[in-house]
Amino acid sequence: MMSLKKILKIMEMTKIESIWLGLESDNFSHSGLLYKRYSAEVLPDIFIALKAPEKLRCIAFRISIGFSFDENQWNKLKDIKIETLPDDRDNTKKFLLILLLNKQHKDIFSTLCEDLIFGVSDVSTEQTLVEKLLERLVKWQSLFEKVGKQGLSDEAQRGLYGEIYFLRFFLNNTSDKNHCLKSWLGPENSIQDFQYSNWAVEVKTTHGNNHQKIHITSERQLDDSIIEKIFLYHLSLDIRVGNGESLNSLIDEVSELLNDNTMASNLFKLKLLESGFYETHRPFYEERGYTIRQENLYRVSGNFPRITENQIPIGVGDVRYSIVLSESEEWRIDQETLLGEIQ
Incomplete structure (x- = not known):
């Protein structure tokens, strides 16, 4: 039997x-x-x-x-x-x-x-x-x-965890799973991690002592003159061995959410491959667990602290800078507001 x-x-x-x-x-x-x-x-x-x-x-x-x-x-x-x-x-x-x-x-x-x-x-x-x-x-x-590489770096693991954590939240709050998966552009090295039509969401994860300080990798990442609506989703993580949610378990949960949609499920698998996540590397990620310390959402608009493309002098490029999120409270929004804007 x-x-x-x-x-x-x-x-x-x-x-x-x-x-x-x-x-x-x-x-x-x-x-x-x-x-x-x-x-x-x-x-x-x-x-x-x-x-x-x-x-x-x-x-x-x-x-x-x-x-x-x-x-x-x-x-x-x-x-x-x-x-x-x-x-x-x-x-x-x-x-x-x-x-x-x-x-x-x-x-x-x-x-x-x-x-x-x-x-x-x-x-x-x-x-x-x-x-x-x-x-x-x-x-x-x-x-x-x-495939021959020895798995994702610690930083890449945290980044992928953050993106899939947001993807799970998105999937749990919408009926259009294909829409969610198509909007996930982080694996393609897009300017923002999620983007569709006139909106974009940039996901940032932090850990340790500087859990309120995020790094922006380009002058276009938070530039709302390029795309109409930009949101910043921030996760502050505690990382422990053998405690919290592992990257593997998060991926398995999202896979289960997509079991009834073949196209979305396959697209998720493909994007995992593009992110550098391979089944043969799963043992590397099994013991490390993530616990959410803080979860913050911001609407990037007006005088939100950032550097945009039109502020850059001619001849200057490859702009990278940091934002201290404790100075950004007036732009904070709740999850319901975000969902109303991106569905």
């Missing part, structure tokens, strides 16, 4: 991962391609596949036999490979394959393939399809290269 733990694990799997596991359990010995259609609701012909006899995981796109592109420009990629195979069932078609060569990256590959499928789900021309596929490969490569 299958254990409850195993049943729950299967339920947590992405669709693409479950298809690969099904294909891998097939006792086949022939060479070629073993594949299964991802979904009839996706416009292009997309298949989850294994290339035999190596049993390499891959994603396959069926295109016209006469459609050509330069495969050689991608032959220096590490850990993934691009190639084409004829379709034995239709001599007018061929498969364009993206193969995973390094099994260490299978979790990342699964997330990236899911994101890729969502990205091309309504593409109607082969030219656009192939362009979208190939433009993602450089991004994929950069993500694979980060």
Whole structure:
């Protein structure tokens, strides 16, 4: 009888991962391609596949036999490979394959393939399809290269904790989960951590003795002449080993909040990868816990203490400065006010 733990694990799997596991359990010995259609609701012909006899995981796109592109420009990629195979069932078609060569990256590959499928789900021309596929490969490569690093720095962990802490708050107070995930731009090194339409939220975390002092990394970060409404969300943290909420547990809770929304869940996984958070690094983050010391919200407007782009003399750049938040009380707002502005 299958254990409850195993049943729950299967339920947590992405669709693409479950298809690969099904294909891998097939006792086949022939060479070629073993594949299964991802979904009839996706416009292009997309298949989850294994290339035999190596049993390499891959994603396959069926295109016209006469459609050509330069495969050689991608032959220096590490850990993934691009190639084409004829379709034995239709001599007018061929498969364009993206193969995973390094099994260490299978979790990342699964997330990236899911994101890729969502990205091309309504593409109607082969030219656009192939362009979208190939433009993602450089991004994929950069993500694979980060896996070998020994996890996030202490500062990066605190920053990511703060952003996901705000994301959880946002998700718990809105019905549009996709909107929340799309607004999270911190992993893309955007000017502000959250931005959508005419609003932006910059998240800052502090700890230790200078818990009321935040650092601003550019003259554009708090410049409301660039975007209409800017808010500052500040978390003052106490950090203890074995006490408080870990980065891992926060991420797991947000993942559970997104279980009923495949697109938002997959986007969350992709943004974690872009932030440098990888499943293989989870042991590095397990013991460190965060406790909220203070939680502050400010509307950045008027004479809020800051430096903006129009105040910078010609020839001056790379502006960095600090703000003492105890001097900013008149701009403080509550959570209800913020939610009314960003939904």
